[in-house]
């Protein structure tokens with residue numbers, strides 16, 4: 148047994164101070180407690196696959212070079228250890244990391260429209276580089292002596308990009324809505340063949356935010372704000388809710404200019420006006436086997452289609468298997484997928500298609516601290532007493548087609564059954580059942596929400612796929628008690644009977660984040676500030692919780708995603724951070740603060756607990772100056788070399804992963 152209270156090994160470091168702004172900027176460094184050392188492991192542009200070439204400090208690497216380099220804007224990740232003689236190793240592994248999006252002012256030498264080696268204006272070469280910087284990076288890493296290094300030219304080194312061939316499986320695969328126009332994709336163009344695909348194939352993955360793993364050792368990458376990578380060359384998008392695609396476009400937020408990428412202007416695959424079904428190939432959870440470098444990634448449709456954040460698995464004592472998932476948008480939902488088959492701990496091959504069949508549930512949180520998992524199945528009775536199979540949104544030739552439509556239009560099914568709209572569900576994490584703790588307890592970060600505020604008239608989603616004016620915004624409820632939830636909160640629930648098959652649960656709010664120095668009374672105003680837990684360390688002050696992960700020792704780690712410059716609502720909170728919490732007492736201690744305007748996201752650990760990897764995303768983002776390097780030069784501004792001693796070129800900011808060890812060689816956090 149591990150020391151400390153039930154299910155928890157104790158926290159052995161002192162909280163570090165908040166990194167507050169001085170002159171409009173927070174320190175452009177990663178800070179960790181005394182007795183710990185942080186170094187850079189890998190960052191955007193480092194070569195990770197066979198044939199990869201080094202990063203060029205002026206960002207003039209080509210699209211083809213980027214496709215063999217670490218992607219941009221690192222996010223969720225997991226360390227998969229190698230094994231030797233039946234023992235997992237803590238000094239050699241495959242780091243699988245998501246690369247969520249690109250910051251195009253940094254990605255190209257002269258920005259999105261300037262003229263440089265990638266062409267003048269927006270070119271297919273620029274689109275291909277952006278697409279190649281999205282996706283997943285699979286990196287072989289080793290510890291040599293006390294230093295970690297990326298293994299150059301590893302046979303396992305691999306990039307999944309927005310153009311990597313993938314397949315679709317599960318109940319929705321093959322459905323007409325997934326039959327898109329077929330294209331021939333080359334480095335210099337995308338040409339329609341005139342044929343339609345069969346609904347079982349897709350190209351690439353985009354906006355890979357958080358992640359999951361399976362108990363059989365595969366990696367799950369989750370597609371979040373994929374809608375923003377599409378656009379329309381006609382300048383408009385079908386949002387006519389009298390049409391099936393119009394409803395989908397509306398409910399999932401497709402628009403003519405998207406998030407400003409402009410891929411659609413040079414790559415017709417992302418032009419919704421000519422490829423209306425292409426968006427339906429995104430919004431899925433994608434499974435890949437990192438130890439099989441030629442493995443074709445699979446989009447598992449049984450887990451539903453939305454803006455996926457993470458997918459946390461739990462195996463219960465009867466080997467039933469569930470995945471808990473958030474849909475990160477204001478007033479969206481929390482889901483649970485329960486596999487039909489049981490996990491087989493002794494036969495890996497028997498597990499490989501477990502994600503293709505099961506039941507997807509959506510959560511309803513009641514005011515009395517009970518909750519229900521509502522199955523999204525054809526026979527489920529929804530609004531107006533109408534079964535989903537009789538709801539025109541899901542009508543089909545048979546229940547197999549109804550289920551396919553429920554999975555493609557998951558948000559609309561959740562709307563119809565009256566699930567609880569949440570304050571932007573981000574990561575889910577399961578508390579380990581160690582040292583006498585035996586509940587199935589799952590946590591979810593609810594990062595913020597400004598669409599319950601009665602003073603706003605911002606539209607909200609409606610079950611038919613249309614939007615309603617602000618008067619129809621959801622009111623506060625017990626699970627989402629703030630009208631203007633600036634700082635976010637963390638909710639947790641315990642499955643009835645300690646079974647993942649449970650259709651009921653109990654829940655409570657683990658913490659409401661905030662600025663304790665300006666605390667106001669909870670729930671009494673539309674500007675809730677303050678932590679519900681009296682915190683002797685003062686370190687519960689954080690906001691916009693996003694990354695959430697339990698280590699093997701029962702410590703809860705929470706990462707944040709606010710603007711990260713210490714301004715406005717964040718003057719007392721400062722830079723984004725990583726905190727460690729005691730799930731019993733709710734005590735938080737701040738472990739790490741990040742560089743200027745970065746998000747801290749992505750966390751994983753070696754099996755021995757002695758090496759921690761933490762992601763630093765988008766340093767310098769949204770800086771007032773045109774040149775983000777005026778606001779961040781991290782990591783080169785902090786360190787002259789990487790962890791392995793190789794020199795770090797200066798210049799523009801580069802998202803990347805830091806490796807943290809304890810100076811006495813001990814377990815992180817202990």
Ligand code: FEO
Nearest residue numbers: 356371456475573
């Ligand atoms: Fe990409 Fe919901 O954070």
Ligand code: CA
Nearest residue numbers: 356357573693
């Ligand atoms: Ca996130």
Ligand code: CA
Nearest residue numbers: 708709746765
């Ligand atoms: Ca962010």
Ligand code: CA
Nearest residue numbers: 573594693708
């Ligand atoms: Ca976020």
